[in-house]
Amino acid sequence: MSSNKKNANKGAVVREMPAKKKGAVLVIGSGISGMQSSLDLAEAGFKVYLIERKPSIAGTMPMLDKTFPTNDCSMCILSPKVVDVGGHMNIEVMTMSELIGLEGEPGNFQASIKTHPRYVDVDLCVSCGRCETVCPQTVTNKFNQGLDECKAIYKPYAQAFPNAYVIDKENCIECGQCEEKCGRNAIDHNMQEEVKSLAVGAVILSPGFDIFDAGLRGEFGFGVYDNVVTSLQFERLLSASGPNQGHLIRPSDEKEPKKIAFIQCVGSREPGKERNYCSGVCCMYATKEAMVAQEHAPGLQTSIFCMDVRAYGKGFEQYYKRGQDEYGIQYVKCMVSSVKELQQSNNLLLRYSMPDGSLQEEEFDMVVLSVGIQPSEGTVELARVAGVGLDEFGFCKTEGEMCTTSHEGVFVAGTFAGPKDIPETVAESSAAAAYVSRLLSDVRGTCTETKPDIPERDVSEEPPRVGVFVCNCGINIGSVINVPEVAKYAKTLKDVAHASEFLFACAQDSLEKIKKRIKSQKLNRVVVASCTPRTHAPLFQNAISEAGLNPYLYEHVNIREHSSWVHKDECDKATEKAKDLIRMSVAKSRTLSPIYTTFTDINRKALVVGGGAAGMSASISLAEQGFDVYLVEKTTELGGNLKELHYSIDGQEPGTILEDMKNKVTDHAGINVLTGSEVVEVGGYPGSYRTKINTAGKMQEIVHGCTVLATGAGEVKPSEYHYGENPKVVTQTELEGKISRGEMTGIKNVVMIQCVGSRSEERPYCSRICCTQAVKNALKIKETNPAANVYVLYRDIRVYGTKEKYYTEARQKGVIFIRYEPEAKPEVIAGENGVEVKIKDHILGYTLSIDADVLALSTGVMPGADNEKLSQLFKASLNDEGFLLEAHMKLRPVDFAADGLYLCGLAHSPKLVSESIAQANAAAMRAVTLLSKDRLQNVAMTATVDEETCIGCGLCVKSCSYDARYIDEDTGVAGVTGVLCQGCGACVVACPSGASQQKGFEKGQMLALMKAAMF
Amino acid sequence: MKNFTLETGTQNINEALISFFQGLMENGVIDALLVPQEVKSKTAVIMTLVKKIEGLKGINPLAPVAMTNAAKIVSKLTTADPGEKIGVVLRSCEARALVELVKLHQASLDNLVIIGMDCLGTFDPLAYRQFVVDGKWQLESWLNSAAGGETAVEGQDVRSSCTMCGHITTEHAQISIGWAGLNPVEHLVIEAEEQIADKINGLGLKECGDDSSRTDTINRIREEREAYKSNKFDEFASRTATMSGMADELAGCLGCYNCRRACPICFCQECVFVSPVFKHEPVDYLKWAEQKSVIEMPTDTFLFHITRVNHMGLSCVGCGQCESACPNNLPLTLLFGTAGKKVQDIFSYVPGCNLDEPLPQTTYQENELEPR
Amino acid sequence: MSVALKDNERLPVEEFTDEVRQQSQQDFEPRIIGLVCNWCSYAGADLAGTSRAQYSPNIRLVRVMCSGAVDPLYILRPIIDGADGVLVGG
Structure with missing residues (x-):
């Protein structure tokens, strides 16, 4: 499989005696998380069993109308992945199935799978829908969140995979009409459950989440008032495939709403209870739903009632700003105490208290409850069977790095490991696949099948038949x-x-x-x-x-x-x-002629640029998956920003992590570390890059199949609040250093100001990590010096997911959080005697003055200074803020649009160390899907050139967006680099002579078709 | 730029030009010269490549006749490094076509010295021939009247494309031979770039200043012609606003593709229209005829012209060689002028104007698809 | 998405069918060719199908791999052959 030395040896051993390890993987849960893990593993040479409890795969995403922050249609971006999973030769999908037993050891498990009867044979059913037309029994449509009904024999939704019906046996009256009507004998009312045993090397748990039962918050009237809906119901109301075909009308009277309220944190951020976590996605989905609703019904007014607006992800703050500026969404920062229906109008009266304590009432046509997410039903049992630990909220406990559980060989990904958004889920799922691939690298390709070669008939001399x-x-x-x-x-x-x-x-x-x-x-x-x-x-x-x-x-x-x-x-x-x-x-x-796909050879080495936490993690992951790595670091020392960290919020020790990583990187024979080195030139293409590296003036060219960019980012050094003028004013990271050096003893007042380098005109994005860092430092100060007063001046506290509990803890320990608005920023007067901070407290209504012994500025993250250069070298896009821009914000978070190039860590966007490590593993996994192949299959319908006709005008070269066209210097005519050509055909249009053609879409073929169109 | 006076009072114009070009070749400004010469009978003027001084004998560059757009010939000379400096005597439309060809990788300016000359238009080659045969042709007297804008000879004017052309001086020229707005029987003006001017100094020409009356005359003629052109374009646009109007204009096309051969920009080795893509089966014609009751034969003529507008309309410099080559006198200058201008305007693109300006089809502007 | 030719700015081609059309203006059924991108508009037309959106049956969709691959010939050919409009979706 791999050409590198170590692996070749291992491979030989494997052949001699039967492998104890099994090159097959069990993935439990088939939402976007399970699908991503499955696709990555199957593409990297493992057999995958994908187990789903429900009748169809794909989880929650098909129910969503759009996705933030791009407002892409959710189903549209998802369905290619579903098709890929459904059609993949090495992914076996088992729906209506669950794990009931797991025995054995890492690398060699026996999993027992129970499959519940579907009563419809998936192989025979062709989803024609005749059964549905005769079924007399209607049931609640779960896919539409109970907003309408479907038949007792149903297909969850039009694009569902497997493309087959299922019988809701509980509600079926067994009249037998469907069976009679079915033309393919696909229905069997007597189908029995089955138990199957699978031999697998590893397990990934990605069972996803359930939404909070909004009925439990009685004060909001869900289930009582028709016009109070959950956010997921609202998605269905907005969706073109929803109960009203996307026409936004409220349930009670089918009128278009004019005024909608969103109530946030329904089932999230409840201190002291089992929901003392932030669901992480609701602020943004409410913003999205408000935006989309306004697009459906121009003139609609929307208000979002929330505590903080947690727009902490990549592009989220700008999205939030757009919501305010372009859509006029009102964000009301207070919690709603009750919702009452008005009898005549079925409108809803919301009662809430303003920050100053005054009570307000406001009438809305419709109320959307932004329900939180919670571990899905059955995960307690799943955790027991799989032998993994759960945290206090019922999410899967991770050990050490994200994705790893208390049971070796069993990994976790997605929302089962805590609430999170889609891109993080996708990255984490690739990362979980990477851990599997690390564990099973020597049995890669031992359980997979390849397509047999069938001899092809030569039809070139035959007239068309x-x-x-x-x-x-x-x-x-x-x-x-x-x-x-x-x-x-x-x-x-x-x-x-x-x-x-x-x-x-x-x-x-x-x-x-x-x-x-x-x-x-x-x-x-x-x-x-x-x-x-x-x-x-x-x-x-x-x-x-x-x-x-x-x-x-x-x-x-x-x-x-x-x-x-x-x-x-x-x-x-x-x-x-x-x-x-x-x-x-x-x-x-x-007019068609045969097309033969071409292939490109792959060099099995990877280049990782950047030697921080992300770069080192990616290198270790790649090396342990069996692929050699060149790790290039600009400075003379590995470690990057990790060197500046002294402790973490969840008790991990960054210093130990750093040492451990450095040792692994330097000790692993497959990792070639080049410190003090820079990439100066990049040539070649996916599978075979040629990159020039300058190590202190010495140049060398390396050949590698793919590249991971992990080039990090910097901390903003502010120019305000007397930073750099007064020694008492420090950055949050500098404060961390002070705390760790024990310089905080005897300190009386510590003030922290949030969003100093972020959410500003210069840097419109949220730096994501500063709130967590502030809470972490505040807690640490309180731990070592409980008498110290800690004030955090903030705009929104954006600790997300289960980190909410630390925010609660900080408040319980007496850390004082004071909100400020950007119009009324804190005032800092730095004199010889000290630093005075003045801030208007909205709750108390007057200006506070604090004598700060230390003023810590949460200055945020800024894109790496070299990003512009990197972008040009690697032809990688940057976003408006200067961070590297991935192929797709939602579903391809660590890929670039071009194959063979991946990204991770702070270079992608601000994030915590643990998130960088997970993303690094994800990038490594994505790279391995390429590196582990025998050869790269090029797009079939590429452009071609008739060298006789081509005159080398170069219009094709200029019209190609993929760098796939060139003029051959020797012959003076154009050529096509097959590996780069995406088959778009733009060059073919540019070519006036017809020398350039697209296979399968040749001009003559297309004109034959166009000609036939009219007669 | 420096200006010199080339006296013609004591010798005829071509003799003066011969000695000027001889000077350029002798002092190494150029090693060879592409220049129009008369054929023996004097009934035609053709492009020649002169490598030795004695080859200059029959040159007649200012004769108002051009068999072809010389950009195409320059392309042949520069597809690879010719190894020597070639002077090329070009009219504006030729220099502009050349610049478009350079953008299309079909020519190079690297080893060229562009010697531009004023042009007030060229006659149809057959008309010119008839003037000579009838003994009505006298270059000096024509230049004299044409220098003030009077180009017609006994009611016969220069080609229609030229009557609409405001490009009198030649763009991109390192050396220019000017006569418009002057009295060419007495003197011409040579304008040269600084570097070359030094060498021209050695030819014994007198340096002179700018001649404002020349500039005024050129501007006046340009304005008159631009106004005339926009009139003609408007007329044509209204004539072809209906389908039958356009069909009527192009009805005479016999599908000979002479226009594309004559076009300096049409550089394809093989036109897509002669490729199998446009080969139809007999039954196709009958089906088309059935579809519409009656069809014109040959077919695809309209498609051919519109496709040519599509392929090179952006680069069309309006030289009119296509129209001159058409056996049935289709109004191709007007077709390309009106259709080409519309798309050139979208991209604010003036073909042949600036070598650094990229071809619009190789760029993308967000507003280019906006309806207008 | 752009409609290649609008009624009031149609390319002057169909000299023969104009009259016929004027005679039967009431029961005029336009024939439209749609050139649609595989990745977006074609998928959009599929979605129209799965959501059972009803539209008039006068259009014939042709799949291309990118609307950038639409050669103007593909627009002109049907227009000259008698199509009443060509829609390019991408």
């Missing part, structure tokens, strides 16, 4: 489009040698028939007219390649999504449209 297969999709197509007539019409088209129809073209028996027809009719082009090619083309392409045809001698016609479903009252016209679309595709198919 097109086979057309038209699908009825049960009634989905056939009830609108006259399928027999369409098939008959297809037969009349030029070069069509065969045309027939199927009830379900995608069913296994139909695929077998297609293969037979290819052989018996000597077909050399295949056109299938059914549903969308985006999900189904690969299925048919695979089938025709099994019949010996090149998979690209294939055209797919979408007559379901694009015709029968959207023209259901115009059968004739829908039929005509289907004929037209088939005629067009047949015309194109006649």
Whole structure:
């Protein structure tokens, strides 16, 4: 597998005696977390069993309408991942299943899985929906959060995977009508539960979360008043796939609301109870829901009632600001004490107290409760079976680094390890996969399957013989489009040698028939007219390649999504449209020629840039996964910002962590540490980069397959509050140093000012870590010197997740928190005798004056000074604030848009050390998905060049966004770097002569299709 | 820039130019010269490449006739390093086309000395030939009247593209031969870049100042022509505002592709229109005809012209060679002028104007797709 | 998303069908070709299908891998052949 020395040896050992370890992994829970871990592991050479309790995978994301801070459609960004999981050869999905037993040891577990009966055979069901039409029994629609009803035999939602129905047995009356109606004998009311034993090397727990039961907060009237909904219900109300097709109307009278209140922290931040944690996502999702609601109903007024606005993630503060400035969302910083319904109007009267103590009442049309997240049902039992510990809130306890549990070989990811947002979940899930991959690196590739090679028929000399297969999709197509007539019409088209129809073209028996027809009719082009090619083309392409045809001698016609479903009252016209679309595709198919995917070799070494906590962690992770690393650090010493930390809020010792990391990095034979070194030039492409490194004037070129950027960030050195002028004014990090050196004894007053370098015009982002750092330092001062007064002057306290408990603890220990508004910043008068801090206290209503012995400024994080240079060297984007910009804010947090380049740590955005380490492991895992492959498969439909026709004008080079086009200096004509080409075809349009073409979308092919469009 | 006077009072204009070019070749400003010369019968003027002094004998660069846009020839000379300095005598439309070709990697300015000359337009080659055959041609007297803007000879004017052209002096020239607004029978003006001016000093030419009356005359003619052009463009735009109007204008196209051969910018080795992409099966024609009751044959002529506008409309310098090459006199200058201008305006792009200005199709502006 | 040709600024091509169209203005059924990006607009049209949005059946969608891959020829060809409009979605 790997070409490096150590691994080659290990590999030899493995071959000699049967591996004790098992190269298979059990992933429990299939939300975005479980899917990410599964995809990473499967791509890195492990067999994955993905276990889900519910009837379909993908967790909570499909229910969301949009995602912050980009307002991307949630389902749209998610569905490619679902398709990838569903179609992955080495991921076995088991729904309605749970873990009931786990025995064995790390590397070699026996897991018992119980699968509950679905009463519908997933392999036979083609999701035609006939059963649903005859089912007489309606039940609450759980996917729509009880806002409407569905049948007792149902599919959770349109895009659900597995694409199959399920019976709600509790509510089923067993009338048998569905069974009768099913054309495929897929329904079995007597299905029994099954228990299966799986041999796996490791386990990842990612069972996700449940939302807080809003009914428990009786004062808000949820479940009593129709117009009080949970935030998840509100997502469904906003969603185009929701109960009202995205038309925002309130439940009581279906009127458009004019004024909506969001109440925050429903089920979160309850001191002294089991919910003394912040759910971490509600402030932002409320902002998003308010924004989206306003887009649905212009003129809508929205108010968000909250304690603090916790906009601490990447891009969140700017999103929050947009919410205020562009959408006019009112953030009211006080808690609502009660909600009462007004009888006539069904409007809701909110009662709340203002900061000055006065009581206010305000009327709203609708109230959204921002419910918190809690460990999902059944996790106590899961933890018991898996042998992992839980914390006081019921979340999974981590040991040492994030993702690792008290049970070796069992890892945790996502919200089971504490509340968090999607990007952190995704990163953590990749990280959990990395820990698995570290544990099982020597059995990588031992349990996976690869696609067999099937000899391909040469059709170059044959005249086109097109086979057309038209699908009825049960009634989905056939009830609108006259399928027999369409098939008959297809037969009349030029070069069509065969045309027939199927009830379900995608069913296994139909695929077998297609293969037979290819052989018996000597077909050399295949056109299938059914549903969308985006999900189904690969299925048919695979089938025709099994019949010996090149998979690209294939055209797919979408007559379901694009015709029968959207023209259901115009059968004739829908039929005509289907004929037209088939005629067009047949015309194109006649001109198709085979396409052969090309491959690029991979160099199995990685370059990690930056030797701080993130860079070192990424290096260790890569090396332990079996891949050699060059670790390049600019300064002469490893450690980065970690060197400045002396203790952590949760009791870990940064000094020990640092020493441990340094030892591992320097001791591991696979890590080549280059301190005092800088990258000066980057060439090559994914799989084979050539990078020049300058070590104190000595240049060397290294070859590596991928790169991880972990270049860190700096602490802002402020220019206000007399910093640098008065020795009593220090930064929060400097304060930490003072505390650790015991310089705080005898100190009377410590004042901390938050957001000194953040949330300003110059740096509009939140630095995320300062509130935690302030609470940490405040607690430490109180611990060593309980008599000291500690004042924290803040705008919003943004300790998130389970760190909320430290904030509570700090208040209990007497740390005084005073809010200030940016318009009334604290005033600092630094004289010879001391530092006086003046601040207006909104609760008390007068200005306080504090004589500070130490004034600590929470100055925030600023992007690394070299980021601009790095961005140019590695062609990596930066965001507006100067941090490195990932490929996708939500679902690809550690990838760049280009393959082979990854990021982690502070270079990505401000974060805590533990988060940097997790992200570093995630980046390493993503890198390993590339490094562990035999070779890189290039995009199939790349651009090509006819060298005879090309005249080297260079327009293609300039029009390529991926650097994939070049002019060959020797021949003077253009070329294509296959590994970089993404197959967009922009260069093909730029080429006037037609020398550049896109495989499968050649101009002649497209014009054949366009020509056929009109007759 | 420095100006010199090239006296023509004692000798004819071409003799004066021969000795000037000879000087340039002898003192090493250039090693070879691309320059128009008369054919023996004097009925035509063609481009020649002169490597030795004696080759300059028949030059006639100022003759108002151009068989081709010389940018295409310069492209052939500079696709690779020719190893010597070549002087190229160009009109404005040729220099501007050359700059576009450089942007398209089809030519290089590295080893060139662009010798521009004033141009008030060129005659259709057949008309010019007829003037000579009929004994009506006299270069000096034409230059004299053309220098003030009177370009027609016995009612026959220069090509229609030239009557609409305000580019009288040549852009990008290191040396310019000026006669517009002067009395060319007495003297021409040579303008040269500082570096070259030093060497021209050695040719014994007299340095002179700027001639404001020349500038005034040029500006006046330019304004008249620009006004005329915008009139013509408006007329054409209104004539072709309807489909049948446009079809009528292009009805005469016989699909010979001479226009694309004559075009200095159309640089493709093989036009996509002669590739198999536009080969139809007989049944296709009948289907089209059935679809619309009747179709024009040959087909795709309209598509061809619009595609050419699409491919090189941004770079069109308005030299009019396409129109001159058209056997059926399609109004291609107007087509490219009106259609090209619209898209050039979107990008504020003036083709051939500035070598550093990137081709709009290689750039992206956020507002470029805004409806206008 | 942009509509390549609007009614009032159509390219002057279809000289032969103009008259026919004027005669039967009432039952005019435009024929529209849509060139849509695989990653967004085509997916959007799929979503319209899964959400059963109903629209008029006059459009024929053609999938391209990027709206940047739409050669103007793909717009002009159907227009010249008698299409009433071409929609490019990307």
